[in-house]
Amino acid sequence: MKAKAKRKRAPRRRSRESSPLTMFESELRTLQRDLRTIAKAYIARLENDLLVCLSALRSYGPIEQVSREILHEIRDLTIVVRNRKLKPEKGRRKDLRKIDSLIVDLVSSIGQKN
Numbered sequence: 001m002k003a004k005a006k007r008k009r010a011p012r013r014r015s016r017e018s019s020p021l022t023m024f025e026s027e028l029r030t031l032q033r034d035l036r037t038i039a040k041a042y043i044a045r046l047e048n049d050l051l052v053c054l055s056a057l058r059s060y061g062p063i064e065q066v067s068r069e070i071l072h073e074i075r076d077l078t079i080v081v082r083n084r085k086l087k088p089e090k091g092r093r094k095d096l097r098k099i100d101s102l103i104v105d106l107v108s109s110i111g112q113k114n
Helices: 020-059 068-082 093-109
Strands: none
Touching (some): 020 093
């Protein structure tokens, strides 16, 4: 019989302290990381929807070939986009909701007709 070789245990890394304060700090850092991840995914989705609208506009071809009905619809959508009332410096969810609903409306109007 061979004797089993004893494995050396790696020294445990002791956390600074295991207090409620440090645990809460760790959770806040995790929450911050989650917020950034979700915000990046949300912005990426909205930007992708805008790209769908842009590609749909480009697919109409030269202005001479675009029907009068589509031109009127594009004019109306331009007015809606131009008249958005946002205060980006405040960083409010209200503004994000407005942008989100505006982009959803644009995609449903323009993006689906491609």
